[in-house]
Amino acid sequence: MRKTRDNILRFIDFFHPPFRRWIDLQTFRYLACGGSNQLLNIFLYWFCFNIILLKQDVPLPDMKPIGGPIASFIFASAFTIPIGFVLSKYVVFQESNLRGRIQLFRYMVLTGTCFILNYWMLKLFVNVMHIFPTVSQTITIVLLAIFSYIVQRFFTFRVKNAEPELPFPDTGE
Structure with missing residues (x-):
C-alpha cells in the first residue's frame, strides 16, 4: 500500500510545479485525486444510465x-x-493524526450528507429544471466537491493539536 501511495504522490506532485504559484500542494493533490475519482464517477454514472x-x-x-x-x-x-x-486518507490528508475509525466515521457522515444533497440536487436539475441527467450530475459534483474539500480539510482529516489547552492561563506559580 505504501509503495502505491508513494507512486501516486510522485505522479501527482510531478504536475504541481506550474501551478505552485496559485495552488498549494495539498489542494492540488485534492483536486487531482478528487477530480480523477469524480471523472470515474461520471463515467460510471453515464455507463449505468445509458448502457446498463x-x-x-x-x-x-x-x-x-x-x-x-x-x-x-x-x-x-x-x-x-x-x-x-482511501485517496483522501492516504494521499491528500496524510498528515491528519486523528484515529482512522474517527476519520472513517466523519467521512461517512460527510458522504451521507453529500449523498442526500446530491439526490435533491439531481431531482431539482433533472425533474424541475429539465437538464440532461449526466450534465446535472456533473454540475452537482462540482458544487459538492467545493463543500466536501472544506469539510474534509477542517473536520474529517484535521490535524489534532498535540498539547491540550489549559482551561486557565499558566501563571508559573
Whole structure:
C-alpha cells in the first residue's frame, strides 16, 4: 500500500510545479485525486444510465420504481465512495493524526450528507429544471466537491493539536 501511495504522490506532485504559484500542494493533490475519482464517477454514472439501464427506471417489487438517474448515482457511488476515502486518507490528508475509525466515521457522515444533497440536487436539475441527467450530475459534483474539500480539510482529516489547552492561563506559580 505504501509503495502505491508513494507512486501516486510522485505522479501527482510531478504536475504541481506550474501551478505552485496559485495552488498549494495539498489542494492540488485534492483536486487531482478528487477530480480523477469524480471523472470515474461520471463515467460510471453515464455507463449505468445509458448502457446498463438503457435510460429506463428500475422497477422494484411492490414499490414505486427508482428513477434511472438516481439508480445510476447509487451504482457509481458504490465504487467511488471507498476509493475517495482511501485517496483522501492516504494521499491528500496524510498528515491528519486523528484515529482512522474517527476519520472513517466523519467521512461517512460527510458522504451521507453529500449523498442526500446530491439526490435533491439531481431531482431539482433533472425533474424541475429539465437538464440532461449526466450534465446535472456533473454540475452537482462540482458544487459538492467545493463543500466536501472544506469539510474534509477542517473536520474529517484535521490535524489534532498535540498539547491540550489549559482551561486557565499558566501563571508559573
